[in-house]
Amino acid sequence: MAINWFPGHMHKARKEIKKVMPQMDLIIEVLDARIPFSSENPLVPTLRGDTPLIRVLNKRDLADPAITEQWQEWLERERGVRTITLTHNQRNEAMGILKLAEEMTPDHDRQKSALRVMILGIPNVGKSTIINTLAGRPVAKTGNEPAVTRAQQAIKLPDNILLYDTPGFLWPKLSPEACGYRLAITGAIRSAVLDFEDVALFEADYLIQAYPEQVKARYGLDQLPVDGLALMDAIAAKRRFFARGGIPDLHKVSEVLLNEFRNGTLGPMSLETPDMVEQEAREAEKIEAEKAARKEAGKGKRKA
Numbered sequence: 001m002a003i004n005w006f007p008g009h010m011h012k013a014r015k016e017i018k019k020v021m022p023q024m025d026l027i028i029e030v031l032d033a034r035i036p037f038s039s040e041n042p043l044v045p046t047l048r049g050d051t052p053l054i055r056v057l058n059k060r061d062l063a064d065p066a067i068t069e070q071w072q073e074w075l076e077r078e079r080g081v082r083t084i085t086l087t088h089n090q091r092n093e094a095m096g097i098l099k100l101a102e103e104m105t106p107d108h109d110r111q112k113s114a115l116r117v118m119i120l121g122i123p124n125v126g127k128s129t130i131i132n133t134l135a136g137r138p139v140a141k142t143g144n145e146p147a148v149t150r151a152q153q154a155i156k157l158p159d160n161i162l163l164y165d166t167p168g169f170l171w172p173k174l175s176p177e178a179c180g181y182r183l184a185i186t187g188a189i190r191s192a193v194l195d196f197e198d199v200a201l202f203e204a205d206y207l208i209q210a211y212p213e214q215v216k217a218r219y220g221l222d223q224l225p226v227d228g229l230a231l232m233d234a235i236a237a238k239r240r241f242f243a244r245g246g247i248p249d250l251h252k253v254s255e256v257l258l259n260e261f262r263n264g265t266l267g268p269m270s271l272e273t274p275d276m277v278e279q280e281a282r283e284a285e286k287i288e289a290e291k292a293a294r295k296e297a298g299k300g301k302r303k304a
């Protein structure tokens with residue numbers, strides 16, 4: 001899937017982060033708890049070095065608690081990484097980030113110098129909401145902010161902590177392909193990038209196998225449809241969503257599926273597990289290896 005994120009912005013963000021990151025004592029990456037892998041920013045692992053990293057699994061209220069636990073364990077296997085889960089407007093809990101930051105920087109004397117902390121994450125994961133909760137006042141715009149944050153701002157927090165907002169626009173990774181679909185389901189990337197009904201179909205297929213009981217209960221189905229398309233047809237029939245000629249109105253069904261997932265009506269659900277992404281990584285590796293092998297074989301032929 002070739003999606004061209006704003007290349008100019010990306011280049012600028014990379015340059016700025018590369019410059020600023022080494023000056024930081026700690027990094028906070030905000031992730032969407034429903035897609036902790038897909039909502040990662042690919043710059044973080046490449047530019048972090050040894051800087052301690054707190055990964056916040058945010059929007060916990062929308063994610064499957066058992067799977068969120070699996071993710072915490074999986075993410076914390078990486079050196080220098082700790083995790084915390086969060087849901088909006090819980091100031092006490094959010095302050096737990098600062099406590100964790102203290103624990104992770106035992107050699108830093110905050111009487112002498114401020115602890116410099118950078119918060120980053122792809123759009124819409126809830127960074128601004130967290131910044132405001134930590135600051136105890138609205139310092140960052142939430143919701144429909146422009147993609148590019150203007151001047152780098154530092155916010156003074158208790159215990160001599162300086163919080164730096166992300167410089168620039170951070171894009172998500174889009175491969176394997178499933179990452180793009182999951183990002184679209186949560187609303188992190190605009191549906192203009194991927195076909196709206198394809199995104200809903202991806203969701204429907206996933207729901208059938210991951211949350212069959214919730215799907216049956218929500219849409220009043222006695223039997224589990226065999227696949228995503230059958231589920232979409234069943235919803236159309238139940239809700240009488242028919243287009244001209246009596247065919248199922250899949251656009252309307254798509255809206256229902258996506259909205260009800262995004263606002264939590266379907267219940268707390270996660271879109272990926274550590275096992276799933278490991279499996280997908282193995283498959284992607286295999287495909288890459290096959291590609292490389294074919295390329296080698298091609299070279300050999302040309303030489304001969």
Ligand SMILES: Nc1nc2c(ncn2[C@@H]2O[C@H](COP(=O)(O)OP(=O)(O)O)[C@@H](O)[C@H]2O)c(=O)[nH]1
Pocket residue numbers: 058059060061062086087088121122123124125126127128129130141142143144
């Ligand atoms: N359900 C839920 N929504 C949240 C949570 N935190 C933020 N949001 C919503 O997610 C959207 C994006 O939040 P924002 O802080 O602007 O994200 P940013 O783009 O990363 O700065 C807003 O509509 C918030 O109200 C949360 O914990 N749970």
Ligand SMILES: [Mg+2]
Pocket residue numbers: 127128129140141142143145
């Ligand atoms: Mg923001």
